[in-house]
Amino acid sequence: MSIAARNIDQDLETAIAAVVRSLPPLPPLVRYHDDFADEVRTLRDLSEATSLDITLDGARQKIDFSVFGTASQVIKHIVVDWLARHDPHSTVFYARNLAGYVRDNGLESLKTLISAPIFSARSHWNEYARAKSIPGQAAALRAMLHSLCGLSIGHWNPSSAPLVRALKSPKVDLHRVVRTGECFLPLDHQAAIIDYIDEICGLLSRSRAAVDSVELRDACILVIAYQYAFRPGQIARIEVADVRVFSTGAVHVAVIAAKQRDKKQRVRVTRRIKREWAPLFIELLQRREREDLGANPDAPERLLLRLTPGEISDILTGLCEALTGETWTPTDLRHTAAQRLADAGVAHIALSEFMVHASYRTANVYFETSPTQAQRVNQALAISPIYANVAKIARTRTIDxxxxxxxxxxxxxxxxxxxxxxxxxxxxxxxxxxxxxxxxxxxxxxxxxxxxxxxxxxxxxxxxxxxxxxxxxxxxxxxxxxxxxxxxxxxxxxxxxxxxxxxxxxxxx
Known part of the structure; x- marks a missing residue:
């Protein structure tokens, strides 16, 4: 290390030490709400902790403070602020991306953003941090700067917040896979999913014993994800009380609206299950009273499926691969459901409400990629070049x-x-x-x-x-x-x- 570099490093350490000395004591207890378990969890002795375990969605998420070195006390205050202002999932996301930025680019850049005068920190962002960070890391850095402003740490203060909002982030197309169409299940793969669900319903109508309980559970999960575009986290949070069976045979399912900016908007939205597939849910409720249906023992009893979001994601991915021969994720099912509605000519506001988007603008991308009427006829005539790169037989076998x-x-x-x-x-x-x-x-x-x-x-x-x-x-x-x-x-x-x-x-x- 050169003398100049060593002097810069010493200056940073001196500045960070001064910031740490000015920090108020950390609260002895920090609480957050785990909505999956529906419990308020408590974190203790944060000031002496080298790591933090946050329980979310039935799993422990670790935040390691040791990677931040002498700036770890500052990051602890920021994490406490995040838990107070954001969803715990966002806190874990930001903390992990912040650690990733440090591992990729070293600790000096983070220390500069924390301790440097405001305009020097802005110059460092424009000249170095923005170019070196990936989108998730840039979002974490920006969230860190907002917390520094709100907590008045270092040279930052609440009046600096507009400057943070004005910082430019790395360009990223959040909807690239939608624009390219690579996330959409082709028609025959969608048909394979529908055929499978119909087949399970047919077996169930002939004999209840013909359908295994785990197979029944997985089919119900597939129905909710394919027909209504719900995320694994939403499906995992469906409670027994959220499924209503009417005397007519109709089944309604209430699902919480996730990823809303305002927590007050996280209400439950109700969807009616397709009448032909409703018997699957009626049978699921009846069997759930007698057996656990392959449930996770750590999942709350009030939940319909008693599975974590990760387990539901694995089930959907594995089932789609078994049915279509290709790996499709729950997100792909969600995008495909939205595009089906856009292609069918549904109104913009109706699509946004169906997808439970936080912003109506999010639905624009599906209408932008929706084909024109002439393209639709070409697709119906099976001569569209859109599918030319998919030359596979998704069938059992051929015969001569x-x-x-x-x-x-x-x-x-x-x-x-x-x-x-x-x-x-x-x-x-x-x-x-x-x-x-x-x-x-x-x-x-x-x-x-x-x-x-x-x-x-x-x-x-x-x-x-x-x-x-x-x-x-x-x-x-x-x-x-x-x-x-x-x-x-x-x-x-x-x-x-x-x-x-x-x-x-x-x-x-």
Whole structure:
């Protein structure tokens, strides 16, 4: 270390020591509310602690003060201020990102922001801190500066708050995955999820013993996440009292509105479960009275599922991967649900209320990425280039002509949808006589379908069904919510995927 650098470091240490000496004593007790356990938790002896354990969402989150060195006492005051002004989740987020900034860039930068005169600290932010920090770290640094202002630590005071608000942060596109479309489940993957839920409902209607309790629980979780775009934390906080079953068979579920800027806005919003899927929740409530449904023993008894948000996230991710062959997260399900509504032409305010956004402006990104009417028709015709990079067969397996001819007649798929005879496209694991859906039109989006390896057969189906889509679009005046139009669009997208998948397999051989 050069003499100049050593002198700068000594000056920083002297300045930080002066700041620490001016600090008031830390409170002997610090309390925060753990809304998952619905308990007020107490932190003791913070002044002597080298780390802090905050219990949230059924798990312990550690804040390590040792990484902040001689500035640790200052950070403790800031953490206490965060717990008083912010949600505990935000406190943990800020503390971890603050520690990450120190690990990435050293302690000198943090000490400079804390102890330097205000305009020198602003220059350091503009010249160094902003360029060296990632978005999460920049947000933590800004939150730290706001607390320094509010607590009048160092040269900072409440009148400096406008200067902190004026600091520029690293540019980041918070909605990049929405704009690029990479977070949206394709139509056949959505169809696979719906088919799975319908299949569980069908098994349950025939025999309650046919559905395992854990499988039933996971299906209910998938319904709430897929249909209503709720986050794992919201699903985990659903209480038994939040599920209302009516004599008509209808089921309503109340879910807390999370991530609201004003805590007074964290009310419960009610959603009605789709009538066909309501029996899943009725059965779940009945079984919950007799068994734990694979619950976490540390989760509160009042909660419907008794699982932590992390466990629910893992369940959704694993279930989506098993059904679609690709890894989709709960956030992807949420974005997809929002985009479905935007594509269907729902009003802006209705989408914001559905998503329970803290700001109405957040919904704008879904309308910006929603395709035009011409693009929608192209998607329905299965010729949109948007899906060109996804050339996979999300089906069980393919079969050749010899295998197809050896199948029983009932398992050889054929039909005359809309007056167009279609046969020889593949086989069915179940059999057409046992299928509760429309054969041929539903086959390409069904997990039981075994497509024939002959590409020409499926290309012919694609060409034969395209005029039908145009006819329905014209007759319904481009009504995107028409059930027939939606089914045809989904079918044609599935056919196109099979064709591309078979061509890709042929190119690899």
């Amino acid at each position: 002509k010899e295998m197809l001819l050896q199948l029983p007649a009932d398992k050889q798929i054929g039909g005359v949808p809309h007056g167009i005879p279609i046969a020889g496209i593949g086989g069915c694991e179940v059999g057409q006589s046992l299928c509760s859906k429309n054969p041929v039109l539903s086959c390409y989006t069904c997990r039981r379908f075994m497509p024939l390896t002959d590409t020409a057969i499926h290309e012919r189906v694609l060409e034969d069904l395209r005029p039908i889509v145009v006819e329905f679009a014209a007759s319904s005046r481009n009504n995107e919510q028409s059930p027939a139009f939606v089914q045809l669009r989904t079918t044609l997208d599935g056919v196109r995927r099979v064709v591309e998948g078979l061509k890709a397999e042929g190119a690899d051989q």
